[in-house]
Amino acid sequence: MDTPDTTVPVYPRVLxxxxxxxxxxxxxxxxxxxNRRVHALDALLRRQDRPGILELVPSYRALLVLYxxxxxxxxxxxxxxxxxxxxxxxxAPAPEGRLIELPVRYGGEAGPDLDAVAAHTGLTPEEVIxxxxxxxxxxxxxxxxxxxxxxxxxxxxxxxxxxxxxxxQVAPGSVGxxxxxxxxxxxxxxxxxxIIGRTDLRLFDPVADPPFRIEAGDCVRFVAxxxxx
Amino acid sequence: MLEVLAAGALTTVQDxxxxxWARYGVPPSGPVDAAAFAAANRLVGNSxxxxxxxxxxxxxxxxxxxxxxxxxxxxxxxxxVGRLPVPGWHSVYVRAGSVIRFGALxxxxxxxxxVSGGIQVPLFLGSRSTYxxxxxxxxxxxxxxxxxxxxxxxxxxxxxxxAAGVRWPSKRRPPYCSSPTLRVVLGPQDxxxxxxxxxxxxxxDYVLSPxxxxxxxxxxxxxxxxxxxxxxxxxxxxxxxxxxVPDGQPIIAxxxxxxxxxxxxxxxxxxADLPLLAQxxxxxxxxxxxxxxxxxxxxxxxxxxxx
Numbered sequence: 195m196d197t198p199d200t201t202v203p204v205y206p207r208v209l210x211x212x213x214x215x216x217x218x219x220x221x222x223x224x225x226x227x228x229n230r231r232v233h234a235l236d237a238l239l240r241r242q243d244r245p246g247i248l249e250l251v252p253s254y255r256a257l258l259v260l261y262x263x264x265x266x267x268x269x270x271x272x273x274x275x276x277x278x279x280x281x282x283x284x285x286a287p288a289p290e291g292r293l294i295e296l297p298v299r300y301g302g303e304a305g306p307d308l309d310a311v312a313a314h315t316g317l318t319p320e321e322v323i324x325x326x327x328x329x330x331x332x333x334x335x336x337x338x339x340x341x342x343x344x345x346x347x348x349x350x351x352x353x354x355x356x357x358x359x360x361x362x363q364v365a366p367g368s369v370g371x372x373x374x375x376x377x378x379x380x381x382x383x384x385x386x387x388x389i390i391g392r393t394d395l396r397l398f399d400p401v402a403d404p405p406f407r408i409e410a411g412d413c414v415r416f417v418a419x420x421x422x423x
Numbered sequence: 424m425l426e427v428l429a430a431g432a433l434t435t436v437q438d439x440x441x442x443x444w445a446r447y448g449v450p451p452s453g454p455v456d457a458a459a460f461a462a463a464n465r466l467v468g469n470s471x472x473x474x475x476x477x478x479x480x481x482x483x484x485x486x487x488x489x490x491x492x493x494x495x496x497x498x499x500x501x502x503x504v505g506r507l508p509v510p511g512w513h514s515v516y517v518r519a520g521s522v523i524r525f526g527a528l529x530x531x532x533x534x535x536x537x538v539s540g541g542i543q544v545p546l547f548l549g550s551r552s553t554y555x556x557x558x559x560x561x562x563x564x565x566x567x568x569x570x571x572x573x574x575x576x577x578x579x580x581x582x583x584x585x586a587a588g589v590r591w592p593s594k595r596r597p598p599y600c601s602s603p604t605l606r607v608v609l610g611p612q613d614x615x616x617x618x619x620x621x622x623x624x625x626x627x628d629y630v631l632s633p634x635x636x637x638x639x640x641x642x643x644x645x646x647x648x649x650x651x652x653x654x655x656x657x658x659x660x661x662x663x664x665x666x667x668v669p670d671g672q673p674i675i676a677x678x679x680x681x682x683x684x685x686x687x688x689x690x691x692x693x694x695a696d697l698p699l700l701a702q703x704x705x706x707x708x709x710x711x712x713x714x715x716x717x718x719x720x721x722x723x724x725x726x727x728x729x730x
Contacts, residue, residue, distance in 0.1 A: 258445075
């Protein structure tokens with residue numbers, strides 16, 4: 195039985211995550227407007243390069259701020275983060291992130307689950323490709339595995355549940371769908387997303403600067419290449 | 424050079440870790456017991472950035488091909504250099520050709536071995552730490568195997584024999600014990616648990632499950648019930664984050680954790696107490712005790728001062 199929740203959160207809020215981090219939460223939902231504010235605060239803090247801030251980890255609706263308690267006090271940083279999160283600066287129209295175009299071979303060996311997604315959605319494989327390669331997606335966050343990009347903006351029509359049994363190996367560059375999300379694998383990892391295609395662009399190169407081609411906040415568009423080209 | 428004659432259960436090359444890449448999904452890695460690792464490096468005269476070995480549950484057998492100093496800190500293993508038993512938390516002189524052999528594990532779970540000059544493997548994203556799931560860092564992104572040869576930095580050859588026999592004082596070691604109480608800062612998502620569940624979390628004895636690795640320590644205890652969703656919209660995780668999975672059991676995130684997670688993070692083990700958790704093997708009992716941020720930060724700064 196659910197106990198009624200008497201503590202309705204007021205957003206944005208800044209909560210401690212242990213003694214060396216705060217999370218700045220803008221809400222509790224997957225929502226492009228909240229995600230834009232996360233990226234705006236992330237960009238602002240990166241520009242300001244404040245003393246004591248060690249690392250910033252943006253995600254869908256929250257920004258994790260790791261800091262050195264030897265260099266900035268918790269109450270001071272918490273107040274600064276709250277003021278920035280509440281401030282008008284984050285409301286300005288977000289500067290468009292970089293647009294990255296990823297050429298994708300859909301279907302076949304590169305996209306073994308394209309037919310399953312088509313069957314689940316009642317579309318033809320060609321319609322799945324057309325719908326998936328139409329939007330400009332936003333990279334909500336990187337996580338799960340190095341360089342794995344979670345994208346916002348999948349057309350509702352393409353929602354498909356995860357594989358019931360995850361694969362032990364998913365090739366780098368694979369493009370997948372899980373529920374109402376779509377994403378791109380940068381490294382060879384296990385994974386349970388429905389793989390509909392693959393880009394041959396190298397998304398992770400340890401000796402490049404930066405080593406990861408895609409950043410949180412970037413925009414991504416998939417450009418369909420014929421699977422047998 | 425160090426030659427691996429037998430690898431042990433899980434022996435990996437680690438340095439201070441790989442901070443700064445979490446926004447790209449890369450965990451910090453590094454030693455689970457950062458205190459033992461730092462002490463070992465200090466004892467052999469290395470910079471804090473030097474790479475050494477993390478040794479897990481069953482230790483390796485190594486042959487030194489150069490004269491060098493070693494130190495083993497953290498878990499208490501029986502340890503021999505040649506035929507001579509040698510103590511942990513000491514700098515020990517090793518002549519070229521000698522065999523360093525780990526025997527029975529007496530206490531703890533993970534030892535750190537530092538060797539003068541540090542272990543030279545290529546830097547990967549600025550660090551020599553092994554990240555097993557990513558398959559990068561350390562020795563070819565994997566745990567050591569028999570037959571591996573590890574290059575040592577130039578400092579190894581200059582190690583003075585006089586620097587041997589230095590002991591790391593007990594009062595500067597973490598207060599290890601077999602059933603530690605780990606201090607935690609509550610939140611950020613403790614509101615997903617019922618108040619009774621939060622109280623249970625802070626009063627129960629938890630046993631570390633056999634699902635135990637560098638990613639996380641899974642705890643077994645009275646299941647915790649949720650008053651909100653069992654999932655959250657994924658957000659950032661730190662080392663020490665206590666996530667409660669839908670079956671009501673907590674998992675404490677360690678250094679090879681994922682950088683983001685979708686389970687409620689109900690509390691965080693404070694940095695100063697992570698070495699105590701690092702030395703708990705599967706089957707050990709832990710308890711969790713809440714503290715405020717101010718106390719947690721004072722403990723962290725004191726802990727750093729001791730290194």
